[in-house]
Amino acid sequence: MLQEVPTTRLDRLRPLFANLPGLHGCLHAALEGQMGTVFADGAGQPTMALIELDFYLLGGDAPVGNAGRALRYLVGGNARVVDAERTLREIELPASIIAGSSWEPLLRCVWGDALLTRTRVAFSPGDWDRRRLRAFGDALPDGMAVRRIGSRDARGFEELAESLVYNFDSLDDFVKRGVGFGIEHEGRFISGCSSFAISSHSLEFEIQTHPDYRRRGFATATAAALIEYCLDQGLEPCWDAHNSMSAALATRLGFVDPTPYTAYELPADAQSL
Secondary structure (H helix, E strand, C coil): CCEECCHHHCHHHHHHHCCCCCCHHHHHHHHCCCCCEEEECCCCCCCEEEEEECEEEEEECCCCCCHHHHHCCEECCEEEEECCCCCEEEEECCCEEECCHHHHHHHHHHHHHHCEEEEEEEEECCCCCHHHHHHHHHCCCCCCCEEECCCCCHHHHHHHCHHHCCCCCCHHHHHHHCCEEEEEECCEEEEEEEEEEECCCEEEEEEEECHHHCCCCHHHHHHHHHHHHHHHHCCEEECEECCHHHHHHHHHHCCEEEEEEEEEECCCCCCCC
């Protein structure tokens, strides 16, 4: 059975995630206790750990310990876990499981053909040229500009896409602990980039643009502003692309070392074998 790990004991789980292929900004935020919930298979010497933060992030050595038994709780769209008070509860299964390649045989054993795969691409920060980053914003049409999201903007920013803010406890929490930049046109936000996850030393990017305004440089301008924010604050910008459009944008902005990896997905009605 998986148990929720207290914040004071999270740091010792870092070695279990040494081979996590992507979403490192999410990993850092969770292991600092800033965002998400972390579970492990024992309070003494855990052999596996699981982070719930929109995705499932699996860490540890898949073939040993309680990994197979624990994974079988991720059935039918729910994970059964024991929280800090040791009461059984269920958590909704996110869309994707991110894990090192050593997990795939066990995942296949548990779910068989119900287990789907998707290729994601992890990037590393580049050597940023601030003049080039600012040029993306300077190239916007007259009357449009990138601006930092404040308390008066948060509701409209959320209306563009909930994913820009939904890892935070509330909109007030997003304004207090997170950061976002957006472009407004005719009274609504048409593009935005925000902290999908944030820790003391890294920031995972989330970016959304209204379908009517794509491929016009708006996403590039908002993301460039968030990169500059990271540079000013000493944060590592983390970009993890879920499709070719996102990967191309990362390259345009100056992220480097694209590294494809496999993410695993389960339909909500999946049953274990």
